[in-house]
Amino acid sequence: MRKLTIAGYEVNRIGYGCMGLSQAYEPCDETQGIDTLNAVLDMGYNHLDTAALYGFGANENLLRKAVGHRRNEYHLASKCGLFKNAEGKREINGRPEVLKQTCDDSLSRLGVEHIDLYYLHRKDPNVPIEESLGALIELKDAGKIGAIGLSEVAPDTLQRALDMTPIAALQSEYSLWSRLPEEGVMDLCRQHNIALVAYSPVARGLLGGALRDMDSLASNDLRHTMPRFQAGNFEANLERVDALGRYAASLGMSLAQASLAWLLAQAPFILPIPGTRFEARALENLQALDVELTPEQVEKIGELVSPNNIAGERYNPAIMREVDAEKWRWTT
Ligand SMILES: NC(=O)c1ccc[n+]([C@@H]2O[C@H](COP(=O)([O-])OP(=O)(O)OC[C@H]3O[C@@H](n4cnc5c(N)ncnc54)[C@H](OP(=O)(O)O)[C@@H]3O)[C@@H](O)[C@H]2O)c1
Numbered sequence: 001m002r003k004l005t006i007a008g009y010e011v012n013r014i015g016y017g018c019m020g021l022s023q024a025y026e027p028c029d030e031t032q033g034i035d036t037l038n039a040v041l042d043m044g045y046n047h048l049d050t051a052a053l054y055g056f057g058a059n060e061n062l063l064r065k066a067v068g069h070r071r072n073e074y075h076l077a078s079k080c081g082l083f084k085n086a087e088g089k090r091e092i093n094g095r096p097e098v099l100k101q102t103c104d105d106s107l108s109r110l111g112v113e114h115i116d117l118y119y120l121h122r123k124d125p126n127v128p129i130e131e132s133l134g135a136l137i138e139l140k141d142a143g144k145i146g147a148i149g150l151s152e153v154a155p156d157t158l159q160r161a162l163d164m165t166p167i168a169a170l171q172s173e174y175s176l177w178s179r180l181p182e183e184g185v186m187d188l189c190r191q192h193n194i195a196l197v198a199y200s201p202v203a204r205g206l207l208g209g210a211l212r213d214m215d216s217l218a219s220n221d222l223r224h225t226m227p228r229f230q231a232g233n234f235e236a237n238l239e240r241v242d243a244l245g246r247y248a249a250s251l252g253m254s255l256a257q258a259s260l261a262w263l264l265a266q267a268p269f270i271l272p273i274p275g276t277r278f279e280a281r282a283l284e285n286l287q288a289l290d291v292e293l294t295p296e297q298v299e300k301i302g303e304l305v306s307p308n309n310i311a312g313e314r315y316n317p318a319i320m321r322e323v324d325a326e327k328w329r330w331t332t
Helices: 030-043 054-073 096-110 129-141 155-162 185-192 203-208 233-250 255-266 279-290 295-304 324-331
Strands: 003-006 009-012 047-049 075-080 082-084 090-092 115-120 145-151 169-173 195-199 270-272
Touching: 030 054, 030 279, 054 075, 054 082, 054 096, 075 082, 075 096, 075 145, 096 115, 096 129, 115 129, 115 169, 129 145, 129 155, 145 155, 155 185, 155 324, 169 185, 185 195, 203 233, 203 255, 233 255, 233 295, 255 270, 255 279, 255 295
Parallel strands: 047 075, 075 115, 115 145, 145 169, 169 195, 195 270
Antiparallel strands: 003 009, 082 090
């Protein structure tokens, strides 16, 4: 139960999310990024998740520089379809020629000839999923990628994709406070042997326990744009998290470990990918693999923090509109 096979590769059921080393949260300089990436491989992580989007290429460059020489020690996942455009802005674009170019750019930044798992980061609302997938199938046939993944798609989109080609992984936000995958895609993952890769599994830090004050974060920290972290909601959500923290302590585990162990207990095909700048926290997160919860404990953890008692949506309205799975939720 501690391992999972994705398209022929056996990996630990907790992977490492690299995004925060290059963007989104508190700053991380290159030396710290290099040290942390090497430390996570040393302690046993063997699945690294990056994307063309992260740091607009900086994250993939960092991986090459930090752990390119250790390429045989990890399963490498990256993403296309959300990237920096010619004007230097973030853009969703699922047109086949754009996806193929993004892949070539990623291969070059990563310094590799092959990416093991390649996701469509966001479904482009203006491009049928079949067209975007056609490009990923070509990349797979050309040996540039090993397996195809999708991120944040609705069940009907995932089904259309499955009608066309095998999908190795579905990456979506999934944690105690974000449970949308339970409404449809999880059943498809179970039926079709798809890994459900849970992103933001410690609630972008709130379920880590260290974030107590939003004023401590830089003004450009991504969390300021997210309703759950905004004034009023943040304080209410912190109370829920503190209640879980007290319960986790009574079980002899950390808040992050209880949160990750709860995810692992939901189904054997779930693979959380927490990210942290710190070696000690990465180890704490990885050790959630050794936590054993009784069914009663799983239930109690799931009650203490849940979408039913959390204030605010996970994204602001503009970002929500970009997410295929969220559009599906509003219209069904
Ligand atoms: N497909 C998508 O659309 C998508 C979207 C977002 C993310 N992702 C992927 O998912 C990965 C993880 O998501 P995420 O980084 O958003 O969220 P996360 O892992 O839930 O949270 C990261 C934050 O939690 C803190 N943290 C992590 N472990 C901790 C611990 N044990 N104790 C205290 N604080 C802890 C980190 O702070 P410190 O660095 O200060 O420890 C960081 O600010 C990303 O790296 C990325 O690869 C994918």
